[in-house]
Amino acid sequence: MTSSHAADRGTLLILNGPNLNLLGTREPEIYGASTLADVEQLTTAAAKAAGFSTTCLQSNHEGALLDAIHAARGTAVGIIINAGAYTHTSVALRDAIAGVELPTVEVHISNVHKREEFRHHSYLSAVCNAVIVGAGVHGYELAVSYFAKTLA
Ligand code: DQA
Numbered sequence: 001m002t003s004s005h006a007a008d009r010g011t012l013l014i015l016n017g018p019n020l021n022l023l024g025t026r027e028p029e030i031y032g033a034s035t036l037a038d039v040e041q042l043t044t045a046a047a048k049a050a051g052f053s054t055t056c057l058q059s060n061h062e063g064a065l066l067d068a069i070h071a072a073r074g075t076a077v078g079i080i081i082n083a084g085a086y087t088h089t090s091v092a093l094r095d096a097i098a099g100v101e102l103p104t105v106e107v108h109i110s111n112v113h114k115r116e117e118f119r120h121h122s123y124l125s126a127v128c129n130a131v132i133v134g135a136g137v138h139g140y141e142l143a144v145s146y147f148a149k150t151l152a
Contacts, residue, residue, distance in 0.1 A: 009051040010077035016058040017084035034137045043140040050148035069096040079104040080143040087122045098127040105143040108133040
């Protein structure tokens, strides 16, 4: 008899961009009290429960995020990305996501549409499969659940 193993559905790359290392202390009225470690832990737990493993990376550097997306090709089955402020500026991240052709979910902790005008546009959304905004850190779990439902 076969039994399923925790990681047999493959790896989800969990990418967090600039300033998300400050979660927990950064504008808590907007981003809440959870730290980046909490976010990575809850996302990994949700992924594990759904049969995925995770690779988690946070960087304040656009190039490091690009390298991680490139490295995901062939090693990950999907990407969950909160690109922070690069969401609103980076054609390069958009091209990387489009280039690796992996299913990708864009997450924002805050509801960017309720905030400043410059946060309303995302360069990434048009090349992502789903966008989750304003659900707090629960958005990362919702992204895992998207992959749990849509990936074989
Ligand atoms: C954010 C929203 C962005 O506008 C902002 O620059 C961030 C965090 C969010 O998770 O709500 O750094 O991506």
